[in-house]
Amino acid sequence: MLDRLAISMRASHVLAILLLAAALCLAALGAALDDSFYLRLGTEALIFAGLALSVDLLLGYSGALSLGQALYFGIGAYVSALTLMTVPSFWLAMAAAGLATLVAATIGGLIANRVRGVYFALITFGMAQVVAKVVYNTRELGASDGMIGIPVVQIQFGPFAISAGNPVGFFLIVLAIIMGLYGLSAYLLETPFGRVLTALKANERRVPFLGYSVWRARMAVYVFAGLVAGLSGALYPVLRGFVSPELMFFATSGNAVISVILGGVGTLIGAIYGAVLLVILKSIIGSWTEHHLIVIGLLFMLCVMFLPKGLVGFSRPWIERRIVRVPSQEVTASAVSPAIAKSRSAS
Amino acid sequence: MIPPVLDVRGLGISFGGLKAVDDVSFSVERHRITTIIGPNGAGKSTLFNLISGALTPRNGKVMIDGVEMTRGSAEQKKAAGLSRSFQITNLFFELTVAENLRLAAQLLEPPTHAFLPIRRSRRAMEKTERMLERFRLAHRRDELAGNLSHGDQRRLEIAVCLASEPKLLLLDEPTQGMSHADTQDTAALVRGLTEDVTVLLIEHDIGLVMNLSDHVVVMHQGRKLAEGPPKVVRSDPVVQAAYFGHH
Amino acid sequence: MSPIDYLQFVLAPQILNGLTLGVAVVLVALGLTIIFGMLDVINMSHGEFYAVGAYAALALGAAGIGFWFLLVLVPILMIPLGMAAERLLIRPVFDSKDRHVTTLLVTFGLGLIVEDVLKVIFGANTQRPPTPIPGATEWFGILVPNYRLFLLAVGAAIIGGVAYVVYRTRLGAMVRAAAFDRHMAASLGVPVSIVYAGTFAFGVALAGLAGVLLAPIYSVFPTMGRDFILLAFSVVIVGGMGSIWGCVFAGLLLTQVQALASLVISPIWTDPIVFGTMVVFLMVRPQGLFGRLGHA
Numbered sequence: 067m068l069d070r071l072a073i074s075m076r077a078s079h080v081l082a083i084l085l086l087a088a089a090l091c092l093a094a095l096g097a098a099l100d101d102s103f104y105l106r107l108g109t110e111a112l113i114f115a116g117l118a119l120s121v122d123l124l125l126g127y128s129g130a131l132s133l134g135q136a137l138y139f140g141i142g143a144y145v146s147a148l149t150l151m152t153v154p155s156f157w158l159a160m161a162a163a164g165l166a167t168l169v170a171a172t173i174g175g176l177i178a179n180r181v182r183g184v185y186f187a188l189i190t191f192g193m194a195q196v197v198a199k200v201v202y203n204t205r206e207l208g209a210s211d212g213m214i215g216i217p218v219v220q221i222q223f224g225p226f227a228i229s230a231g232n233p234v235g236f237f238l239i240v241l242a243i244i245m246g247l248y249g250l251s252a253y254l255l256e257t258p259f260g261r262v263l264t265a266l267k268a269n270e271r272r273v274p275f276l277g278y279s280v281w282r283a284r285m286a287v288y289v290f291a292g293l294v295a296g297l298s299g300a301l302y303p304v305l306r307g308f309v310s311p312e313l314m315f316f317a318t319s320g321n322a323v324i325s326v327i328l329g330g331v332g333t334l335i336g337a338i339y340g341a342v343l344l345v346i347l348k349s350i351i352g353s354w355t356e357h358h359l360i361v362i363g364l365l366f367m368l369c370v371m372f373l374p375k376g377l378v379g380f381s382r383p384w385i386e387r388r389i390v391r392v393p394s395q396e397v398t399a400s401a402v403s404p405a406i407a408k409s410r411s412a413s
Numbered sequence: 414m415i416p417p418v419l420d421v422r423g424l425g426i427s428f429g430g431l432k433a434v435d436d437v438s439f440s441v442e443r444h445r446i447t448t449i450i451g452p453n454g455a456g457k458s459t460l461f462n463l464i465s466g467a468l469t470p471r472n473g474k475v476m477i478d479g480v481e482m483t484r485g486s487a488e489q490k491k492a493a494g495l496s497r498s499f500q501i502t503n504l505f506f507e508l509t510v511a512e513n514l515r516l517a518a519q520l521l522e523p524p525t526h527a528f529l530p531i532r533r534s535r536r537a538m539e540k541t542e543r544m545l546e547r548f549r550l551a552h553r554r555d556e557l558a559g560n561l562s563h564g565d566q567r568r569l570e571i572a573v574c575l576a577s578e579p580k581l582l583l584l585d586e587p588t589q590g591m592s593h594a595d596t597q598d599t600a601a602l603v604r605g606l607t608e609d610v611t612v613l614l615i616e617h618d619i620g621l622v623m624n625l626s627d628h629v630v631v632m633h634q635g636r637k638l639a640e641g642p643p644k645v646v647r648s649d650p651v652v653q654a655a656y657f658g659h660h
Numbered sequence: 661m662s663p664i665d666y667l668q669f670v671l672a673p674q675i676l677n678g679l680t681l682g683v684a685v686v687l688v689a690l691g692l693t694i695i696f697g698m699l700d701v702i703n704m705s706h707g708e709f710y711a712v713g714a715y716a717a718l719a720l721g722a723a724g725i726g727f728w729f730l731l732v733l734v735p736i737l738m739i740p741l742g743m744a745a746e747r748l749l750i751r752p753v754f755d756s757k758d759r760h761v762t763t764l765l766v767t768f769g770l771g772l773i774v775e776d777v778l779k780v781i782f783g784a785n786t787q788r789p790p791t792p793i794p795g796a797t798e799w800f801g802i803l804v805p806n807y808r809l810f811l812l813a814v815g816a817a818i819i820g821g822v823a824y825v826v827y828r829t830r831l832g833a834m835v836r837a838a839a840f841d842r843h844m845a846a847s848l849g850v851p852v853s854i855v856y857a858g859t860f861a862f863g864v865a866l867a868g869l870a871g872v873l874l875a876p877i878y879s880v881f882p883t884m885g886r887d888f889i890l891l892a893f894s895v896v897i898v899g900g901m902g903s904i905w906g907c908v909f910a911g912l913l914l915t916q917v918q919a920l921a922s923l924v925i926s927p928i929w930t931d932p933i934v935f936g937t938m939v940v941f942l943m944v945r946p947q948g949l950f951g952r953l954g955h956a
Contacts, residue, residue: 131761184760189942195935203928258519259527268505277491277520363772370765
């Protein structure tokens with residue numbers, strides 16, 4: 067028995083498999099041509115896709131726009147870098163970054179979840195600014211220059227080891243981790259907990275009367291999203307060998323929001339496609355003009371105004387039809403809103 | 414002695430000096446239908462908000478099943494077995510009919526199921542199916558709640574309230590805006606509920622109230638004017654002057 | 661250093677700097693807070709409109725138009741820009757389910773584009789228009805640049821003028837009525853649609869005017885709005901989104917805190933203090949010190 071949410075999620079999985087296939091082709095092609103530039107670019111795109119995924123968990127499922135999700139990405143990156151510089155162990159760095167972001171996101175969640183809507187957006191923005199400025203001014207963390215000289219580590223898998231300096235190997239590892247985070251997020255949304263999140267977005271004020279604590283649900287998704295951002299950020303210094311305060315700045319958070327909007331809010335896989343698309347756009351447009359922001363800004367605005375489900379919203383109904391093999395029941399916004407408007411205007 | 418399902422003692426709240434609900438006391442007996450009536454502005458919906466945790470009372474007590482829950486939040490009162498509907502349809506309009514029901518029904522599952530796949534929540538899934546059948550919504554199960562007709566939405570709302578198997582059901586004007594046929598239909602439905610739950614209603618349709626209720630509480634200007642069996646209340650001269658006089 | 665000297669050479673100049681920045685940020689924040697109070701829109705492109713005003717002053721000034729004329733011309737030129745932005749970007753999504761988030765995102769996108777367009781036209785370099793009023797006046801042994809004195813006076817006049825228009829005129833009454841309840845206002849004959857577009861344009865024009873006034877002090881560069889708008893946001897939140905007096909009060913207060921704190925602690929830590937204040941206010945008093953426009 068499939069309901070609408072499950073069908074949409076399956077369609078997202080189809081898109082995820084397509085992405086995975088494309089990524090594996092890139093890896094094979096990169097290995098054959100001995101490329102490192104495109105593989106490392108692809109790796110970076112996937113890392114930022116993890117950050118976008120965490121923004122979509124909040125925006126797409128609980129309806130909360132975070133303008134400071136880079137905070138947890140940056141904390142993950144810095145903790146990972148500090149760990150790697152002390153003990154060159156990839157898994158230890160990931161664990162430390164995960165733990166640190168869990169703590170940070172719990173604190174951040176206690177602060178941010180006191181408010182809703184636009185105030186939530188502004189408070190997350192403000193928190194990220196405060197921490198970013200503190201990091202920017204802390205000499206022990208390299209201040210404005212960040213930290214360089216993070217060693218290239220061997221990533222252990224039992225008896226085997228892959229060097230983080232191996233473009234194909236590390237690309238595949240990052241691919242596995244990011245797709246794993248996607249899978250975990252998708253799984254969570256298919257649980258009773260995840261359904262409460264979708265209820266939050268649909269009608270938050272009704273949720274307490276069903277017996278669920280709004281605060282607890284918001285807190286849980288906030289901490290989980292922080293963890294996703296932190297683990298993604300932890301991969302960054304392994305790839306680039308440095309971290310800088312820019313990782314926490316608004317531009318980083320803003321790019322993640324752009325990725326989610328381009329790819330499709332509330333689709334999870336859209337966030338990943340969006341992040342990849344953003345990197346591709348930047349490098350393609352960037353090859354003939356440095357003013358890629360005009361194009362990206364325009365695309366972004368068009369998506370906000372006319373394509374509320376982004377690119378995935380474009381393609382997914384088609385896949386959904388293939389899955390259920392019945393005419394689509396995708397209900398357009400115009401079909402929903404009169405009913406909502408009617409019931410609201412009764413007040 | 415078994416305490417009443419709901420016991421309200423001296424409940425009150427005021428907004429900016431206006432006593433919206435003032436010193437209201439009554440109790441609701443198990444498996445019966447109690448109805449609150451009163452002209453517009455009598456404080457009926459505010460009373461519901463105080464009982465259900467949407468508002469915190471200034472004075473008085475709310476006891477659910479003999480346990481004091483006066484200052485309990487909405488979700489605490491829900492956990493104590495109280496479920497409510499709203500005067501203005503309040504559903505998850507962007508979710509399907511089945512999903513609306515399942516959200517309520519998944520509360521039946523132990524908390525350990527919260528992070529397991531939804532398929533594992535068998536009780537919730539079965540409950541959803543039963544509610545779809547019972548409320549004749551099965552053919553619309555995958556429709557978005559926002560696309561239902563007004564009558565179907567009102568029925569769905571009752572079904573959602575019932576899906577979590579509450580002890581006490583608070584229905585705020587369930588027939589509001591319904592056609593005559595739909596109203597009769599809903600009345601029969603509500604009558605059938607008392608096997609499982611106790612019902613506290615707010616209703617405007619006096620004919621319906623007299624047919625349906627076991628007990629009637631009359632409110633006027635925030636205060637309880639009278640209470641008793643429908644026939645007794647109807648013939649009460651004070652009630653007639655204050656309430657029926659308007660019709 | 662004697663206490664008098666400290667007062668004269670350390671404290672007083674610092675307070676004066678803080679005051680200049682305070683008036684500057686209030687000018688930018690005024691438009692932001694009016695647009696929020698009235699339209700319920702967080703205008704993320706406000707900083708870019710401020711930059712547009714500064715660049716317009718720079719370009720027109722280079723073309724030979726005098727500073728005094730620019731003070732009037734640039735805000736007037738900003739009005740159609742603001743009107744167009746409201747009509748084309750805000751209006752189509754104004755009635756969407758999540759207005760706050762959608763309008764915030766749309767204006768965020770607009771900001772990205774405007775910033776890059778400025779870079780294309782004027783280049784990424786920092787430029788500085790000549791000071792329109794040269795010289796300095798000595799007050800109790802402190803040299804105060806004349807232009808700063810002028811800015812304080814003009815700033816105070818603008819703030820007073822805006823408050824007068826909003827609180828004392830029929831136009832302002834219409835705006836406040838529409839902010840309080842647009843359906844009610846519409847039924848009372850207020851042309852809500854024009855009032856909305858006009859208010860947005862008015863806010864944008866204020867940002868442009870701030871750009872003209874501040875360019876000679878803080879220089880002109882494409883990302884100038886980005887840095888300034890953070891401070892302006894903090895001011896608007898602490899003062900209460902939509903409150904004009906809150907904006908003035910919080911603007912002057914926060915910049916004084918910033919200026920005086922930098923005497924005690926390293927100046928680089930004053931930014932976290934300002935943003936931290938904003939976060940604390942959002943936590944404990946999201947409505948700010950003063951209520952909203954139309955609601956108080």
